[in-house]
Amino acid sequence: MTTSITKQLLVIGNGMVGQHFIEQWLSQQAAHQHDDCDWQLTVFAGEDRPAYDRVHLSDYFSDGNAGKLQLAADSFYSDNNVTLKLDEPVLAIDRDAKTVSTAKARYFYDKLVLATGSYPFVPPIAGNDNAHCLVYRTIADLEAISASSKDAKVGVVIGGGLLGLEAANALKLQGLEAHVVEFAPQLMPVQLDKDGGELLRNKIEQLGVSVHTDKATSSITEGTEQRLQLNFSDGSLLQTDLIVFSAGIRPQDQLGKDAGLELGARGGIVINNQCQTSDADIYAIGECALYQGQLFGLVAPGYQMARTAAAVLAGDNSQSFTGADMSTKLKLLGVDVGSIGDAHGRTPGSISLRYRNDLAGEYRKLVLSPDGKQLLGAVLVGDNSYYDTLLQYALNGIALPGEPQSLILPQTSGKPLLGPAALPATATLCSCHNVSKGAICAALDSGVQDLAGIKSCTKAATGCGGCAALLKSVVEHELTARGVAVSTDLCEHFSYSRQQLYHLVRVDGIKTFNQLIQRHGRGHGCEICKPAVASILASCWNEPVLAKPHVALQDTNDTFLANMQKNGTYSVVPRIPGGEITPTMLISIGKVAEQYQLYTKITGGQRIDLFGATLDQLPLIWQQLIDAGFETGHAYGKSLRTVKSCVGSTWCRYGVQDSVSMAILLENRYKGVRAPHKIKMAVSGCTRECAEAQSKDVGVIATENGWNLYVCGNGGMKPRHADLFATDLTDEQLLSYIDRLLMFYIKTADRLQRTATWMNNLEGGLEYLRDVIINDSLGLAAELEAQMQLLISNYQCEWQTVLNDPAQRARFNSYVNAAAPARSEFGFVPERGQLIPTRQLKIDSKETSL
């Protein structure tokens, strides 16, 4: 081990950014232990108290407690071997000797960091040196305002920007009659547009703060009623007891200037993207630094600089500061104000959308790229709940929804939040501490269990707090994803979701369960994965479900192409497309039912269910039904059940289209298509909706001009009305949309997930679905239609196939070594003229010897 050398790192300034630098430096040191040298960190503070939170400065007036604003515990510095020199401002830097001087001593440095911040600009107005002319930046300033307010009645803030309004709030909290004087024609001219400024003014005046815009102060003289008098250039006057200047900030760059560091034309110490000044051993961060001609008067960019400088000093050159987003949201005098990106729409060709409601005092503006697809900027006044979503759209370049105005229009049922799932892992949630969604996920993966844990471990939402709501939703979403659905694994045999398995089957051209489990799974399968894979294989290739490789995968109902009932007998449902049936066909069903003494009932889907058939009877029954012209109805399958219809324009005096023909067309088109769950459809011939199409997965309602398409409804345990998807479609459009929709559902839904749940879980919901199906946003339309066409052309009546194959037919023998059981063995009793199962079937399951 070599003898280590101790090097000196000095930081000038212990404001928020200087403090953040210390923390970042310490964590860098912890991460990279250098054995060749030790660093001694010394921090010089001009104020007599350690770093405190300037963002929430006016809290000092609400609770009068300066201690609460302090950022780190007193012991933080000594605990971490950081020497903090309070009330010891640095007076000069000697770059040749590499020393800094204070009133007390000279200190040698190897590396120096300037975090000197800024100072409030006091305009050169005659009389601005009066004892009651103050500024608003430090706790000492607040103490002075407080003292001056003691016997005062009126207070004026010069400057109607962000800090000026904060200061006006401080005056109001002191019980003063507060005025704001702004040189520009509006409040907050940097962040807000004219309308936003106007609305903010209205709100602030309602709160009892007088606003004077377009006012240039030419002098401050002694007052008659109050202590001071402001004389404006337009000849008007305003009397006040104290004045707070808040006309902007200027970088505190004097030390750098004296030391000969390169400065900007209008001040600011020039830095490169590693926060180095023109002297490679001297760094500058925060409000004193100038990067590419820009100063950054917000805490988040300052923190980014602190982080960069700490990393570079620790030898990690991969970090860089490349400018920062200046978006901001805050509550000024209780009024929400937000400004994102290009709030003024300065981008050439940009488009703006505005919502202004003077009644509620709300204003929102979106600035869109010339093609209307991306969000460049936004202005919010009155309600910041829109901010987080908009900021994510702007920062991450997320494609806007088809109707971007939905992002700022008032919603009757909840805000259109950008779902946490839609955010990319790289999305920055907390810009103060540069915490990405990926970092949150990593923390959760490493075992952090809750929001509080995430905050303390990543520091997210502990800076300005603006991201707190978004952070919460991301953490909750990710916890849910980890907790409720610990994984999306289908079962213990496949570490894939249904969607992933579907993809594997398609891409690898897998034709059997055995191929799939050998390549992508383990073990021997179970009652979860076997039918799910069988369904996927059928959805992809549409081979008969009872073909040899698939037969052992099917659920009982699919195995026997019938629905098993409680006593072990089966029910039979022939297809009756659209519910239309000839009397002859009806009679033939009746004859079969009569012959086999089947309990007969009309179903909700406009067809006929025959109950009580034994396994051995099924082929006999179906032979007769097929001979009479029927096909299987797939009542047993996760597939299209029925397409219900009203009688339509053929008979009905109200009908506007032939709903029966359309229903028959749809039913014959999609019959037999295997899906993640059953699919129901209906077609109504007019808006009276007698077919109840809006309670179906696919609902079609006739209009004068064509068809309206409704999607993703269902009845059942949790009924849901279908959503209107497209209007006035031609027959061809209708079919192609349904083709695409069904295939996209088959491709992406979970096992046993109906279309309604599927759509609800799609990020972007209905809007996204429209984009994919109608606008072909994923470029899938042609492929989806082709895949559906394959399924349609491979259709066969499964019962016909079974009856043609003696081997398959043998499967319907109840016993391999005995005659068919008499139907009476199952126990039937008559009721209302038909046979139903005996009520008590449960028997003692006691074991016996043979």
Add this chain to the structure above:
Amino acid sequence: MSQLAYALDSQSGVQQQPALLCHQQDLVPFSGVAARFGQHAIALFYLPGQAVELYGVSHIDPATGAPVIAHGLIGESGGDFYIAAPLHKQQYRLSDGQCLSDSTLKLQVFTVQLRDGQVWLSPDRMVEPRGC
């Protein structure tokens, strides 16, 4: 009372000789078929290539009394094979008939063997009643 044709009342006398139930080609690989022996209905599950290739359990669903067990799906968990009852999906371990989700339910187990293409029911290792 007619479903009692399947009920497990004792028969007079105890079987002494192995009995031929059916032939190998009657079995459906990785699935089930049902066979009768006297008044018993036996579900036969055929798993070619596995350590135990043939299992025999009662075809009667203990939860409902319906003769349906052979029509359930075979599952595997941690190397153990089970049958998922088709009506309500209870899982029964094929090796001993124990229901995995309800300790009060159990399938009677029959000792069956596949020999020279024939399925035999053995008398020698009959599972005795376990007083329940």
